[in-house]
Amino acid sequence: MSAEVSRPLEGVTVVDLGQIYNAPYATLLLxxxxAEVIKVEPLDGELSRTRRRISLGSGMAFYMLNSNKRCVTLNLKDERGKELLRELADRADVLVENFRPGVMDRLGIGAEALRARNPRLIYAAGSGYGQTGRYKDLPAMDLAVQAMSGAIASTGHPDEGPVKAGPALSDFLGGIHLYGAIVTALFQQARSGRGAVLDVAMLDSVYPSLMSNAGPFVGAAIEGGPPPPERTGNRQGGLAESPYNVYPTKDGHIAVICVTDQHWVGLTEAMGRPELLTDPVYSTKPARIRAMDAVDELVSAWTSVQPTDEVFDLLRRAGVVCAPARSLGEVIADPYFRERGMIVDVDVPGVGPVPLIHTPLYFSDRDRLPLDPAHELGQDNDAVFGDLLGHPAEVLGTYRAAGVIS
Amino acid sequence: MSAEVSRPLEGVTVVDLGQIYNAPYATLLLxxxxAEVIKVEPLDGELSRTRRRISLGSGMAFYMLNSNKRCVTLNLKDERGKELLRELADRADVLVENFRPGVMDRLGIGAEALRARNPRLIYAAGSGYGQTGRYKDLPAMDLAVQAMSGAIASTGHPDEGPVKAGPALSDFLGGIHLYGAIVTALFQQARSGRGAVLDVAMLDSVYPSLMSNAGPFVGAAIEGGPPPPERTGNRQGGLAESPYNVYPTKDGHIAVICVTDQHWVGLTEAMGRPELLTDPVYSTKPARIRAMDAVDELVSAWTSVQPTDEVFDLLRRAGVVCAPARSLGEVIADPYFRERGMIVDVDVPGVGPVPLIHTPLYFSDRDRLPLDPAHELGQDNDAVFGDLLGHPAEVLGTYRAAGVIS
Known part of the structure; x- marks a missing residue:
């Protein structure tokens, strides 16, 4: 194990106009x-930063998503502010934004304008519904894209109303796909000097994750059969596995899944029910799928009288795929994330100890980069506009007085 | 618009041992x-391919995830099969696998062994719980990681049991993070010739998406207040926005979100309720958050007596963030995806017309690569083991007879 720190994108400069979750997650990973990421905010801070005014809890996401970035402010409605942005983009490899499509063009600092000055620039736009197509002008947020994508239709119990997925999956699937597109373009740029215009939509990014539900739907359409159920509670999306559910325990819930016959053997052993193996109702996987209700009742009757930990231990030892449905408190406190360096508890000035996130893109042959907690609004204005772009202090003073920077 | 086809990873060779969703999604995007992706399967096909034996619907995901790959078979329990894999890895830039941690090492073809022969190889492992840490031996599937990560705890209505997110978010968040790590390592390799060992866990990849729920939890812990609710139905994860919900309509459901006062003005106009603007119960965002139940009742009373389309039109024109909760059938048929090239309807031989997925990583300054539907099991054995690796036909004949390849 080398003590060298992992910096695969060292030397890459990113101008980051991202706000809320989507683009800021992409630039956090950069x-x-x-990479050197210069986060550009309006003079009163991007929406995610200002949420701290509502409550510390609402503002916490800002800290989690903005480590290791330099923070500057710019009034992009002022011509001098636009010119500073152009100067930054001239020196950058990548510019990232997730405004509504068309906003940057209307400001005169869109892909075409910036790439006319710096043709090797990668202009990366994240959005809900893309820069083209019938929904481009529709305002997007995580919940809206969950509705449009079918994520809501596919979540929940069949006999209850549709419900959203708890995780902000549209924002984060969008954000990590945006990251993927940017790094792909950086690879191309490193080999050819060529820039790119990237258009990553949350709706496009969510669609593949509906595979388990979309597949049976498409299959039924081809075969002319009835469409499968929209949502299946905690059962497999295509109702093609059994046992596959989240079962109640004495003190919680546990997910149990048998994909192979071997898993089923392990489960019957753990349950002390060897006779089920020769019972024709349960002896094959197609039979267990047909008897799904009865299978779920059997498993449920066994799990519900024991504590989660005991069921988990027994099934783990029996080689059955299983996991407790843990509370968020258990998850956040889990030493697992600290062992892997995925969560680092950092004392954030003026806040307290915050479990900051590190990157899931783990290069295990190197050490992780140390975390630098989110900078204050405009903290790096002098360093970036003065030292990097070369504007004298008196000019920046004028700009401050005029509300171009803060 | 150039007619040139986008191939940013042209010339990159990937050996793909991926199975089911996680790694196959990463290699689909490659x-x-x-990139040239050589998909290596056991002689009876990887699990996702064999699901077609259960039903066409269950097997459909295989077609959606395996376009544009060359398909070969290898018996990795046979020494001659291992040697063929080593020869492939010697010529490759990347090897991707998502077996249980330790499997490849036990076969003698793990990261260390392969990188001793080809130090510039990027060895990329996807898994549920990482190659290190306390859960590495725990079998993982999407539902299990949803349970372990808190995704299940955060999904559903507060007064009902926890429910999984419908989309396979652990698999796909894992897969796209794996893609991101691989391309990041390719960028490093292009500049320095250096390889990498990548360890991308689904559990790590899901955690950031719980930001809206984790933030308030951490905030409450710091301030010493009570923890926020584990799940909030269709309300915002931190209960920090209102209106923010999925409301019933005459014929379905619609997501409506007001983040700014301007959204609220638009909503009251669409509802024909201008008097709400001056009512102190609703006039500010903090007030609307306090009156969340009453706000939801007001909006619900208005939406529930109209068809979804009408509510959607009215709110869209009023600039309110909104979206119908669409069924999967509506989503799959949506012309939007065809306009953007994200879904391409391809007549797959022996199956029928399948809405295959293209990449969400859209380089909008180039044309998309044409889709080549998933190859048959072992279809490219002669081309890869013969033409590429240079083994004569008679040797491959022996290997076939011995069950080393098919």
């Missing part, structure tokens, strides 16, 4: 891979 | 970015 920063944690060693 | 293939659709122009």
């Amino acid at each position: 920063a944690l891979a060693g | 293939a659709l970015a122009g």
Whole structure:
């Protein structure tokens, strides 16, 4: 194990106009891979930063998503502010934004304008519904894209109303796909000097994750059969596995899944029910799928009288795929994330100890980059506009007085 | 608009041992970015391919995830099969696998062994719980990681049991993070010739998406207040926005979100309720958050007596963030995806017309790569083991007879 720190993107400069979750997650991962990320905010801070005014809890996401970035402010409605942005983009490899499509063009600092000055620039736009197509002008947020994508239709119990997925999957699937597109373009740029215009939509990014539900739907359409159920509670999306559910325990819930016959053997052993193996109702996987209700009742009757930990231990030892449905408190406190360096508890000035996130893109042959907690609004204005772009202090003073920077 | 086809990863060779969703999604995106992906399957096919034996619907995901790959078979329990894999890895830039941690090492073809022969190889492992840490030996599937990560705890209505997110978010968040790590390592390799060992866990990849729920939890812990609710139905994870919900309509459901006062003004106009603007119960966002139940009743009373389309039109024109909760059938048929090239309807031989997925990583300054539907099991054995690795036909004949390849 080398003590060298992992910085695969060292030397890459990113101008980051991202806000809320989507683009800021992409640029967090760029920063944690060693890129220099310059986060550009309006003079009163991006929406995610200002949520701290509502409550500390609402503002916490800002800290989690903005480590290791330099923070500057710019008034992009002022011509001098636009010119500073152009100067930054001239020196950058990548510019990232997730405004509504068309906003940057209307400001005169869109892909075409910036790439006319710097043709090797990668202009990366994240959005809900893309820069083209019938929904481009529709405002997007995580919940809206969950509705449009079918994520809501596919979540929940069949006999209850549709419900959203708890995780902000549209924002984060969008954000990590945006990261993927940017790094792909950086690879191309490194080999050819060529820039790119990237258009990553949350709706496009969510669609593949509906595979388990979309597949049976498409299959039924081809075969002319009835469409499968929209949502299946905690059962497999295509109702094609059994046992596959989240079962109640004495003190919680546990997910149990048998994909192979071997898993089923393990489960019957753990349950002390060897006779089920020769019972024709349960002896094959197609039979267990047909008897899904009865299978779920059997498993449920066994899990519900024991504590989660005991069921988990027994099934783990029997080689059955299983996991407790843990509370968020258990998850956040889990030493697992600290062992892997995925969560680092950092004393954030003026806040307290915050479990900051590191990158899931783990290069295990190197050490992780140390975390630098989110900077204050405009903290790096002098360093970036003065030292990097070369504007004298008196000019920046004028700009401050005029509300171009803060 | 150039007619040139986008192949940012042209010239990159990937050996793909991926199975089911996680790694195959990563390698699909590599293939659709122009890399040459050689998919290596056991002689009876990987699990996702064999699901077609259960039903066409269950097997459909295989077609959606394996376009544009060359398909070969290898018996990795046979020494001659291992040697063929080593020869492939010697010529490759990347090897991807998502077996249980330790499997490849036990076969003698793990990261260390392969990188001793080809130090510039990027060895990329996807898994549920990482190659290190306390859960590495725990079998993982999407539902299990949803349970372990808190995704299940955060999904559903507060007064009902926890329910999984419908989309396979652990598999796909894991897969796209794996893609991101691989391309990041390719960028490093292009500049320095250096390889990498990548360890991308689904559990790590899901955690950031719980930001809206984790933030308030951490905030409450710091301030010493009570923890926020584990799940909030269709309300915002931190209960920090209102209106923010999925409301019933005459014929379905619609997501409506007001983040700014301007959204609220638009909503009251669409509802024909201008008097709400001056009512102190609703006039500010903090007030609307306090009156969340009453706000939801007001909006619900208005939406529930109209068809979804009408509510959607009215709110869209009023600039309110909104979206119908669409069924999977509506989503799959949506022309939006065809306009953007994200879904391409391809007549797959022996199956019928399948809405295959293209990459969400859209380089909008180039044309998309044409889709080549998933190859048959072992279809490219002669081309890869013969033409590429240079083994004569008679040797491959012996290997076939001995069950080393098919």
